[in-house]
Amino acid sequence: MKSRLRRWRDALASMELTLAALGLLTVLVVFCTLDQVNLGTHGAVNKYFRSFLLYAVIPGTGWAIPVFPAGGFTGLLLVVNLVSALAYRIPLRWSKAGLWFIHVGLILLVAGEVVTGAFSRETHMSLDEGGTSNFSESLHEDELVIVDRSDPAADQVFSIPAAALADGKELRDPAWPFSLRVKAAFPSAEAGPRPLGESLPPSLADQGLGAGLILRPAPEGTNEASQPAAFVEVEAAGARLGTWLLWSGLAAEQGFSVAGKPYSMVLRKRRRYYPFSLTLKDFTHEVYPGTEIPKNFSSLVRLANPGSGEERDVLIYMNHPLRYMGQTFYQASYGKGDTLSILQVVQNPGWLLPYISFLLVCAGLGVHFVLELLKFKPAAAQSAEEGR
Amino acid sequence: MKKAFPWVLLAACLLYVLSGFRPPSGKDGVLASVGRLPVLQGGRVKPLDTVARNALMSLRGKQSVTSPAGRLEPVAWLLDQVADPGSADELKVFRIDDPDVLGLLGKRAERGRYWSLGELGGGLHELEAQAERAHRVEPAFQTRFEKAVVTLYDRIGIYFRLRRTLALAERGSSAAVIAELEAALKAGGKKGPAPKLMELAQRFGMLAEQSYFLPLLPAADEAPEAWTSVGAALLDAAGGAPLRPGVREYAALLDAHRGRDLAGVEAAARALAALAEARVPGAARKASREAFFNRLAPFSKGMALYVVVLLLASFSWLGWKPTLRDSAFWVLSLAFLLHTAGLLARMVLEGRPPVTNLYSSAVFVGWGGVLLALALERLFRLGIGSAVGAALGFCSLLIAHHLSMSGDTMEMMQAVLDSNFWLATHVITITIGYSSVFLAGALAHVYLFGRVLGRSDAPLRKALTQMTYGILCFALLFTFIGTVLGGIWADQSWGRFWGWDPKENGALLILLWVAIILHARRAGLVREKGLMVMAVFGNIVTALSWFGVNMLGIGLHSYGFMDQAALWLAVFTSSQVVVMALALLPEGRGPK
Incomplete structure (x- = not known):
């Protein structure tokens, strides 16, 4: 019994398992890279690394069966192997200090990627010159928002993740004098003006902007963010008020009123609000003389935090982000003839882990190789003298 | 004779290197003074010589063109092009590789790859129509023919624009x-x-x-x-x-x-x-210095010296062993100094660390490889270090030469990459990582060929194994530092340490492969031969991650598509597979 346990332990700590895990990781990296052409970077990373197993659908059945370990499984395998190797195989001696540093560092590196996968958030903040914003928008998540503006002091905002919308789903809230029913939901869609004079089936929407639009479901999973849509029916006191088309590509709020109280709703990129605001004072886009090659992008912003009374100018430019209250603001993009600046906002509680890991592994590799070099004697140096 | 040989040879090579310092006189001197004139192009001030050289390079892949009167230097060609369009149009300055494009122009591929504008004249309208059509297709979806049409059409565009830059009249004074x-x-x-x-x-x-x-x-x-x-x-x-x-x-x-x-x-x-x-x-003054650097041509002279080293090293296996081996080492050292001088000169001219684009990465990969090979040669004194160093140096400079066809090799840096600190740390370490993996692969070639040809004994193989293993350890260290520094740069500049971007994945693949080799060797799963086969495969991994990911055309690191390169990458990969397959052959018996 004990020997079987020991065999398991040895297998977990073995270099063969290391090789297997590294081999799996190599295969995954190759496929993830190649599949980016089809799925986009975000889609491929989700498929190959932010999941535990890779699934394939059996043709004709719609059943997905696991066919290959994905990043989650491989990462776990690596960490188990690293920990067991440290615990049972690599002796805790000064001569092995380098190996210890390297392997502890690698565990931290994998941990950093896990924390990043689970907790990091990337959003965008768009600022027009002169404009102010205290929120950023998610790239990949959308939300259905219902706004009650009846209180002049403060709006009441209800948010439902777009991913939760499904055909036939009823939405209710004790605070609402109405209910919503999702008649049809699309995870990704495109909409355009309804062509005149063609005999198309009537739109599901009979209210708001949607009545004049035609909606086409679109494929998901390219690098561009998908724009979900839903036909939502509003019902109050047993009476149907109508059906609206909500589409993430439509920025405008659409209103209805119940018992004399105005409400508006919109499907939009999910927002994250901050206790501070940024005002874009100036955006500059420099190019090299006589060319279109960009030399630098920079946004001069005014940071205002009413809570702390802080108010100051910050210049955000290439390789120089603003780090503030756990968020990091990077210059990401621009538009509208250089009057719109788009900042990428990243929150990653695990950002420090790779730095620590880097120092540990570098120190480890350095120590290990120096120790090995000291023991090294070139072979056949003597045979070089033959034939002289 | 034997004693004097290395010194005589070294002196001859040194003279060859220094010959570039002799100021040109007569007509060449006048042309050189025109070549030194500063102009602004591509966002930086450069000498007219560089403009002409790069233009000729992108039109025909060579830095000179032959006229009825003899070889024309770039500046002479540029002046003819502007002042004497009639005869310039008869010079074969367009390189056309695509047989379908030649067919479109009514030409036969057997008549060569180089054509003059005069010869193409009749087909230009057809070319324009085809180019207009091809331009409407997104680059990623263009067929080979469409790409070739667009390329030739753009080159003809550059040809005429060059002429219209200085000429005030199409013909005449x-x-x-x-x-x-x-x-x-x-x-x-x-x-x-x-x-x-x-x-x-x-x-x-x-x-x-x-x-x-x-x-x-x-x-x-x-x-x-x-x-x-x-x-x-x-x-x-x-x-x-x-x-x-x-x-x-x-x-x-x-x-x-x-x-x-x-x-x-x-x-x-x-x-x-x-x-x-x-x-x-x-x-x-800077433009003038750059023109001088162009004339010295340290990298093409370096290539010639690397060939000399290769010859010396191959002959040393036939006889005169120590003499030729020492000569090879000294000439390689001279070539390395020249290579270094070229790198330093580029750094001074650009005001940047040595690696700023694909071209300079090729120059630097060779430099790093030669440096490591020289160290190996000092340590082992087998002549092998010199041979593989020269091979690496030559190949990387050859690759660099072909990469320079895409235009200015000292182009300005895109905004995100404009950071001397990260260029000096991340880019340098990762490139030395490439150098060392290639060096290990080259050593493995020597092992596998030597084994099949029956020209290696046990001590030699042991030495080769030690070298390869040591260089792979070095590779692991530098690829790791380089890759992680890249992640830190990414974290600094766009807020994520690791994004699984194709170029990042490429670097990670090299790192993983080297780690796999070292662990497999440590675990005793592979012996000498297996180690060598894996080291050769490292060449494939590194080449794919260096160039292959640029061909995927996605991600923040893609520098643009290279069709020619894709072909050569495929050729290289297959050649490496063949070398790996040598391990399957029985050991050769060798000469009696």
């Missing part, structure tokens, strides 16, 4: 055009401008629009980057402004060149140089 302009300005009376002036202005506007580079200096009261084209200066003059300095001098230079008046060319070049020296002394 440039000074006459200035005189015409002055006459037209005088002729205009109260009734408004003369019709001739309108016609001239229209022509100048076209010239200004088509200008390939900006040859005229900024005025004293203008920003230092406000260079102008000849067309724009003439357009200003047509509007009544005084003629910018430089226009007359360039006109005189071209007219003198057309009249084969060497003294006139020299005088005009001197006048232009004096103007530049007065207005932008710093930029003028």
Whole structure:
């Protein structure tokens, strides 16, 4: 019994398992890279690394069966192997200090990627010159928002993740004098003006902007963010008020009123609000003389935090982000003839882990190789003298 | 004889290297003085010589062209191109590899790859129509033929733009055009401008629009980057402004060149140089230094020396072993010094760390490989270090030469990459990582070939194994540091340490593969031969991650597509597979 346990332990700590895990990781990296052409970077990373197993659908059945370990499984395998190797195989001696540093560092590196996968958030903040914003928008998540503006002091905002919308789903809230029913939901869609004079089936929407639009479901999973849509029916006191088309590509709020109280709703990129605001004072886009090659992008912003009374100018430019209250603001993009600046906002509680890991592994590799070099004697140096 | 040989050889090689320092005289000297003139192109001030060289390089893949009178240096070609279009159109400056494009132009591929504009003349309308169609297809979806059509069409565009940058008239004297302009300005009376002036202005506007580079200096009261084209200066003059300095001098230079008046060319070049020296002394001196660097051509001389080393090393296996081996080592050291000098000169000219683009990464990969190989040679003294070092140095400079066809090798950096700190740390370490994996792969070639040919004994194999293993350890260290520093740069510049971007994945693959080799060896799963086969496969992994990911065309690191390169990458990969397969053959018996 004990020997079987020991065999398991040895297998977990073995270099063969290391090789297997590294081999799996190599295969995954190759496929993830190649599949980016089809799925986009975000889609491929989700498929190959932010999941535990890779699934394939059996043709004709719609059943997905696991066919290959994905990043989650491989990462776990690596960490188990690293920990067991440290615990049972690599002796805790000064001569092995380098190996210890390297392997502890690698565990931290994998941990950093896990924390990043689970907790990091990337959003965008768009600022027009002169404009102010205290929120950023998610790239990949959308939300259905219902706004009650009846209180002049403060709006009441209800948010439902777009991913939760499904055909036939009823939405209710004790605070609402109405209910919503999702008649049809699309995870990704495109909409355009309804062509005149063609005999198309009537739109599901009979209210708001949607009545004049035609909606086409679109494929998901390219690098561009998908724009979900839903036909939502509003019902109050047993009476149907109508059906609206909500589409993430439509920025405008659409209103209805119940018992004399105005409400508006919109499907939009999910927002994250901050206790501070940024005002874009100036955006500059420099190019090299006589060319279109960009030399630098920079946004001069005014940071205002009413809570702390802080108010100051910050210049955000290439390789120089603003780090503030756990968020990091990077210059990401621009538009509208250089009057719109788009900042990428990243929150990653695990950002420090790779730095620590880097120092540990570098120190480890350095120590290990120096120790090995000291023991090294070139072979056949003597045979070089033959034939002289 | 045997004792003196290494020294005589080294002295000869040194003379060859130093020959570039001899100032050119006569006609070459005059052309060199024209080549030193500073102009603005691609966002930086560079000598006319660089413009001409890069243009010729991107048109025909070579830095010179043969005329009936002999070899034309880039500047001479540029001047002919502008001043003597009739004969320039007969020079074979367009390289066309695609047989379908040749077919489109009614030419047969057997007649060669190089064609002159005159020869293509008849088919140009058809080419234009096809290019217009191909331009509507997104680059990623273009067929090979469409890409080749677009490439040739763009090259013809550059050809004409070069001509319209300096030439004031399609044919005939440039000074006459200035005189015409002055006459037209005088002729205009109260009734408004003369019709001739309108016609001239229209022509100048076209010239200004088509200008390939900006040859005229900024005025004293203008920003230092406000260079102008000849067309724009003439357009200003047509509007009544005084003629910018430089226009007359360039006109005189071209007219003198057309009249084969060497003294006139020299005088005009001197006048232009004096103007530049007065207005932008710093930029003028820098351009002049760059022209000098072009003439020294350290990398092409380095390639020649690497070939010498390879020859010495191969002969050393036939006889005269220690003598030839020592000679190889010393010539390799000289080649390495030259390679280093070239790198340093580029760094000084650019004001940047050595690796800034794909071209310079190739130069640096070779440099790192040679450095490590020299160290191995000092340690083992088998002649193998010299041979593989020379092979790596030669191949990487050859690759760099082909990469330079895409244009300026000292191009300006895109905004995100404009960080000397990260270029000096991340890019350098990762590139040394590439060097070392290639070096290990090259050593493995020696092992596998030696084994099959029966030319290696047990001690030699043990030495090769030690070298390969040691270099792979080195590779692991540098690839790891390089990859993680890259992640830290990414975290600093766009907020994520690791994004699984193709280039990042490429670096990770090298790292994983080296880690796999080292662990497999440590675990005893592979022995000498297995280690060597895996090291050769490392070449494939590294080449794919270096160039292959650029061909995927996604991600933040993609520098643009390279069709030719894709073909060569496939050739290289297959050759490496063949070398790996050598391990399957029985050991050779070798010569008695």
